[in-house]
Amino acid sequence: MTALTPGLSPESARRAAGPGRGAVRRLAGALHRRPRLRLAALLTAPLLWLVLAYLGSLAALFLSAFWSTDSFTSEVVRIWTTANFEELVGSPVYRTVALRTVGVALAVTALCAVIAFPLAFYTARVAHPRRRPLFVVALLMPLWAGYLVKVYAWRLILSEGGPLDWALRPFGLSGPGYGLTATVLVLTYLWLPYMALPIHTALAQLPDNLLNASADLGARTGRTFVSVVLPLVWPAVAAGSVFTFSLSLGDYITVQIVGGKTQLIGNLVYSNVTLNLPLAAALGTVPVAVIVVYLLAVRRSGALRSL
Amino acid sequence: MEGMAIRLTGLRKTYGGTEAVAGVDLEIADGEFFSMLGPSGSGKTTVLRMIAGFEAPTAGTVELAGRDVTRLAPFERDVHTVFQDYALFPHMTVEQNVAYGLKVRGVPRAERLVRARAALAQVGLEGLGRRRPAELSGGQRQRVALARALVGRPRVLLLDEPLGALDLKLRERMQVELKEIQREVGITFVFVTHDQEEALTMSDRIAVFHQGRIEQVAAPAEIYERPATPFVAGFVGTSNLLTGETARQVVGTAGTYSIRPEKIRILPDHEAPGDPGHSTAAGTVAEVVYLGDSTRFLVDLDGGGRLTALQQNLETSSADLAAFRGARIGLQWHPDHAVRVPETP
Incomplete structure (x- = not known):
C-alpha cells in the first residue's frame, strides 16, 4: 500500500482505504500468514461433498451388495452374505x-x-x-x-x-x-x-x-x-x-x-x-x-x- | 570449380497481400558456410523454409545440387534442418531422436546406434543418450538437434537461428564449435541469424536481407568494410552515415558515406592539425558510453551531424572519461575509411 501511494504514511493510507476495506485486508493478511487455514477454507466444501455424497453413496452401494431380501416381502434383510455375488458369477x-x-x-x-x-x-x-x-x-x-x-x-x-x-x-x-x-x-x-x-x-x-x-x-x-x-x-x-x-x-x-x-x-x-x-x-x-x-x-x- | 549446392532463382513468397520474399536470386557453393543475415521480418527464415520444403514458393525455383526440387516434399530433399526451438521429439530419448532420421531411411538397428553415438560424441554429449529432451539444458538440446541433423550426412544443413535461445557465453562457444564441425564434416551450412557479429565471425559469405530482398552478398570483411547500401552499412556493425550537407562538409563531396566508429581517432585538442594525409573534424562530446574494453564517444560536429567514435581503453579509466563530456575535441580518420555507399538501387 505504501509503495503504491508514495507520500502517504501507512496510517493515512489505511484511513483512506476506509474501515470496511480495513477488515477485509486484515482477514486477507491473517489468511496470508496461515497457510493451513487457507487450505482448509479452500477444501472444506469440496471435501464434504466428496466424502459424504460421493464416497458415501459408493460405500452404501458396496455394503448393500452384501445384504439380501426377504423373498415374500422384498424387504431388505441386513445380514452379511455373499449370495448376490455367487449368483452373479454362477448365472x-x-x-x-x-x-x-x-x-x-x-x-x-x-x-x-x-x-x-x-x-x-x-x-x-x-x-x-x-x-x-x-x-x-x-x-x-x-x-x-x-x-x-x-x-x-x-x-x-x-x-x-x-x-x-x-x-x-x-x-x-x-x-x-x-x-x-x-x-x-x-x-x-x-x-x-x-x-x-x-x-x-x-x-x-x-x-x-x-x-x-x-x-x-x-x-x-x-x-x-x-x-x-x-x-x-x-x-x-x-x-x-x-x-x-x-x-x-x-x-x-x-x-x-x-x-x-x-x-x-x-x-x-x-x-x-x-x-x-x-x-x-x-x-x-x-x-x-x-x-x-x-x-x-x-x-x-x-x-x-x-x- | 566447386559444385553448386543451392541455386535460388526469382524466389517469391506472398502471404495474403504481403510479400515476405520479393525476388531472391542466390547461389551457394558446396562446402560453404553461408549466412543469411537480416532483421526479423526480412524474409530470411522464409527463404530457409522454402529450401527445406516447408513452404512452397509463390514463384521461382529452388535447385539442390543442380536438381529442381521446388515441388518436392521435405522428405524428398537431401537437406536437414536445425530448428530455432530445436523441435526435439519429447517422447523419444536423445539417442532415439538422433537415430530417427536413420530409422525412417531403413538403416539397420546396429549401424543406427553406432552412428547416433558417434554423432552425439561429435557434439560433446557422450553418455546422455538415454535421457529425454526435457531432462537436458538448453545448450544440450541445441547439440542434440545438431547431432540429429548431422547424423544423416545431408548435402546441406539449414540452421534457423539455432543459437538464439542460448546465453552469451554459451553462444560464443557454440559459434566456434559450429564452425569447427562444419570444417570437419565439409557439409554446406546455411545459417540464418539476426546477429551481425555471429554472421561476421562464422561465415564464408553473408547475404544481407532487407524487406524480402537481398541487399548484398559478399565475404564478411567486404560486407563490413564496403557496404553496398545504406541499410547494410547501418545494420552490420555500428556505422556513421554521412549524407547531404554533412557529407559535403566533412568528406568534401556530396553523397552517402559510412565511417566505422573504430576507424575514428579522438584528438583531445580540437585545434590540433592531425596526422598528415588524414581528414579531421572538430566537435563537442555529447555523450560518453563506457563499454569496459572500450569507450564510445558521441560527438556533435561543428558543421552539423553526429559521429560515433570508438576508442580502446588502453590507458584511460572510467574516471577520466567523464571529464570528456561537453569537451571540445577533434576527430581524425584516414580518407580511405570514409566509404562511399551507393544509394539503394
Missing part, C-alpha cells in the same frame, strides 16, 4: 450381459476414436485458423440438445421404413433396426464429443516444427503420423476413452429406447432396484470394477503420465 445370464456390456463399451470407444481422430485432425490442423473455433462449436453441437431428445430422434431415424432405411434402399440395403447395433451406433453418436474435444486440443497443441522436423529427417506422412503424431496425441485418446467407456458402461436408457430386446448391466440394475435392491447393488459393482481395471490398464500404457 450364465449375468455373465453374458456383463460381457455384452463391456463389449458395447469397447466398441463404442473404438468407433468414437476412429471417427473423432480425422475430424479433430481437420478442425485442429487443416482448417483455416480463423474457422477452427466454428468447427469446434460444430463438433460440440450435439451436447446442446437433451439426451432424451437425441435418443428419440435416433429412434425415429432407425425405425422400420424410417429415414435410414429410405436412404439405404437405393443401395439394396436396410438399416439395422432396433437392437445391439443400433445401441452401439447411438451411444457412439452421444459420446463422440467427449472423444473429439481432447483429441482436438492435443492436436492443436502439437508444435508444427515437430511435424516439419520429422519430414525434414526423411519421414513420409504416414511415418510421421505413426512415430510422432500418434504417440503425442495418445494421452488425449486415452482421456477421451475413459469418458466414452465409462459413459457407455453405465447407460441403460439408450438401450431401452433403441436396443430392442437387448439387455445391458444398467437394465438389470434398473429392473432389480425395487424387487431386489442388494442384487441390484451387486450388479452395480460390476461396472465399478471394470472401470477400475480399465483405468489401471490405461495407466499402465503410460498415457495418463502427462495429464
Whole structure:
C-alpha cells in the first residue's frame, strides 16, 4: 500500500482505504500468514461433498451388495452374505450381459476414436485458423440438445421404413433396426464429443516444427503420423476413452429406447432396484470394477503420465 | 570449380497481400558456410523454409545440387534442418531422436546406434543418450538437434537461428564449435541469424536481407568494410552515415558515406592539425558510453551531424572519461575509411 501511494504514511493510507476495506485486508493478511487455514477454507466444501455424497453413496452401494431380501416381502434383510455375488458369477445370464456390456463399451470407444481422430485432425490442423473455433462449436453441437431428445430422434431415424432405411434402399440395403447395433451406433453418436474435444486440443497443441522436423529427417506422412503424431496425441485418446467407456458402461436408457430386446448391466440394475435392491447393488459393482481395471490398464500404457 | 549446392532463382513468397520474399536470386557453393543475415521480418527464415520444403514458393525455383526440387516434399530433399526451438521429439530419448532420421531411411538397428553415438560424441554429449529432451539444458538440446541433423550426412544443413535461445557465453562457444564441425564434416551450412557479429565471425559469405530482398552478398570483411547500401552499412556493425550537407562538409563531396566508429581517432585538442594525409573534424562530446574494453564517444560536429567514435581503453579509466563530456575535441580518420555507399538501387 505504501509503495503504491508514495507520500502517504501507512496510517493515512489505511484511513483512506476506509474501515470496511480495513477488515477485509486484515482477514486477507491473517489468511496470508496461515497457510493451513487457507487450505482448509479452500477444501472444506469440496471435501464434504466428496466424502459424504460421493464416497458415501459408493460405500452404501458396496455394503448393500452384501445384504439380501426377504423373498415374500422384498424387504431388505441386513445380514452379511455373499449370495448376490455367487449368483452373479454362477448365472450364465449375468455373465453374458456383463460381457455384452463391456463389449458395447469397447466398441463404442473404438468407433468414437476412429471417427473423432480425422475430424479433430481437420478442425485442429487443416482448417483455416480463423474457422477452427466454428468447427469446434460444430463438433460440440450435439451436447446442446437433451439426451432424451437425441435418443428419440435416433429412434425415429432407425425405425422400420424410417429415414435410414429410405436412404439405404437405393443401395439394396436396410438399416439395422432396433437392437445391439443400433445401441452401439447411438451411444457412439452421444459420446463422440467427449472423444473429439481432447483429441482436438492435443492436436492443436502439437508444435508444427515437430511435424516439419520429422519430414525434414526423411519421414513420409504416414511415418510421421505413426512415430510422432500418434504417440503425442495418445494421452488425449486415452482421456477421451475413459469418458466414452465409462459413459457407455453405465447407460441403460439408450438401450431401452433403441436396443430392442437387448439387455445391458444398467437394465438389470434398473429392473432389480425395487424387487431386489442388494442384487441390484451387486450388479452395480460390476461396472465399478471394470472401470477400475480399465483405468489401471490405461495407466499402465503410460498415457495418463502427462495429464 | 566447386559444385553448386543451392541455386535460388526469382524466389517469391506472398502471404495474403504481403510479400515476405520479393525476388531472391542466390547461389551457394558446396562446402560453404553461408549466412543469411537480416532483421526479423526480412524474409530470411522464409527463404530457409522454402529450401527445406516447408513452404512452397509463390514463384521461382529452388535447385539442390543442380536438381529442381521446388515441388518436392521435405522428405524428398537431401537437406536437414536445425530448428530455432530445436523441435526435439519429447517422447523419444536423445539417442532415439538422433537415430530417427536413420530409422525412417531403413538403416539397420546396429549401424543406427553406432552412428547416433558417434554423432552425439561429435557434439560433446557422450553418455546422455538415454535421457529425454526435457531432462537436458538448453545448450544440450541445441547439440542434440545438431547431432540429429548431422547424423544423416545431408548435402546441406539449414540452421534457423539455432543459437538464439542460448546465453552469451554459451553462444560464443557454440559459434566456434559450429564452425569447427562444419570444417570437419565439409557439409554446406546455411545459417540464418539476426546477429551481425555471429554472421561476421562464422561465415564464408553473408547475404544481407532487407524487406524480402537481398541487399548484398559478399565475404564478411567486404560486407563490413564496403557496404553496398545504406541499410547494410547501418545494420552490420555500428556505422556513421554521412549524407547531404554533412557529407559535403566533412568528406568534401556530396553523397552517402559510412565511417566505422573504430576507424575514428579522438584528438583531445580540437585545434590540433592531425596526422598528415588524414581528414579531421572538430566537435563537442555529447555523450560518453563506457563499454569496459572500450569507450564510445558521441560527438556533435561543428558543421552539423553526429559521429560515433570508438576508442580502446588502453590507458584511460572510467574516471577520466567523464571529464570528456561537453569537451571540445577533434576527430581524425584516414580518407580511405570514409566509404562511399551507393544509394539503394
